[in-house]
Amino acid sequence: MKFLLSIPGHTRTIPMGRFVEKALLALGHEVVVFNHERDNQVERLREKIRFQGFLDYKNRQLLEVVEATKPDVFFTIYGKTHDAATLRELKRRGLLTICWWLNDPFDLAQQYLPLSLYDFFFSNSRGTAPVYRHYHVREPHFLPVGIDPAIHHPMEGTEQQYDIVFAGDHHPIREKVVLELIQHHRVAIIGPWKRKISKNSPLRPHFLRHGYFTPTEMALLFNQARIVLNLHTWYQRWSYGVNPRLFEASGCRAFQLCDTKEEIRDLYVPDEEIILYNDASELPELCTHYLARPEERARIATQAYARTLREHTYQHRMQEMLRVCGLEG
Missing domain, CATH: 3.40.50.2000 (Glycogen Phosphorylase B;)
Known part of the structure; x- marks a missing residue:
């Protein structure tokens, strides 16, 4: 064909x-x-x-x-x-x-x-x-x-040097959530936010780099993260629809916190392959819990990775x- x-x-x-x-x-x-x-x-x-x-x-x-x-x-x-x-x-x-x-x-x-x-x-x-x-x-x-397994994959020997990573475009709801989260945890951000946030925004010191990034750069960053934060731009507006990060983070064998969407339960097993939150107010406690439990993070991330290779390329x-x-x- x-x-x-x-x-x-x-x-x-x-x-x-x-x-x-x-x-x-x-x-x-x-x-x-x-x-x-x-x-x-x-x-x-x-x-x-x-x-x-x-x-x-x-x-x-x-x-x-x-x-x-x-x-x-x-x-x-x-x-x-x-x-x-x-x-x-x-x-x-x-x-x-x-x-x-x-x-x-x-x-x-x-x-x-x-x-x-x-x-x-x-x-x-x-x-x-x-x-x-x-x-x-x-x-x-x-x-x-x-995912493309040649791009989105674990990079053996890569050190997890960032507690929480967010990679993606700017959106007002993302800015609001991350502003709250940095009051409790260290967050590393990459994405084209520079022109969207104020010059004195407390988020600016958290940027690894402003601007667009390649899939390979994103995959490296996910490998360097203890937690990948996924926040759909339609958080709390629509309960359905899934974004690419859901799969790309799991393809890198990264531990992921993601806002709940209806389709996710048919794609990954909650609490076994992904951790879902209904409200961003849950994030500080969830991050504290999982940052203190590297073995639990690794188990969940490994199971998500296996599922992704089996079903989500x-x-x-x-x-x-x-x-x-x-x-x-």
Whole structure:
């Protein structure tokens, strides 16, 4: 089977498109990658002068790739840049159309996508399925991300030098929670927060580095952490939907504290493979408890790591996608 994989070029810390390409290749499929980001200075100028014109140009470019490579399946991650006319043309040419949307539940896909034109639609949230059925998605499927074991893995001999690590983008709720937590514990932060927090914020001394980080840099940091703090940006707004850190930290055999989401109980066993909290007010006590118990942390982290390798790699995700779409074998 030949896939035309359309990837979003703007994802910096989670280049899931390349992980997907690698997984499909490993499963024996052909993959043609179309990166919708501007490829050169001329395209950057096009985008700056007229964004819609740039999108039209890139969609024409996509159809040229289809004509040249003759794929069987069009598979887009996010798919924000593909308009209805392009999708209709892909379907006219006989391609199966698949979208994997990963911004739920805080940024719903119907704002951007002609959902009815996708043959299959996958989301990182089970809870948003009723919304998508309302917008004429025949059957939304839950498909979270996973890990690439070549990137997200334990690094033997790495010293756990940080008590608590948080890696991720800024969000006001994250800032509020971490501000409270540093009153009790040492927290190391990495992420593009510099322009979002005040110049005299007490968080500034806790940053290992401001700015975006690579998956490899994140994996090293998780290996150096006694505790990885996971806090969804939709904490206490939606009870469903899971983020990539859930799997990436466990793939590094890191001990993880994560806010509760409905899907997690089907992915990891609470108290055995992950520790969940309902309210951030629980964090100081949880951190005190587990920082004093390295053997317990190691046991839980090791069990999460084993589960992740068994069930939560990108190959597992692509196998599930192929099964749902009837593309196995």
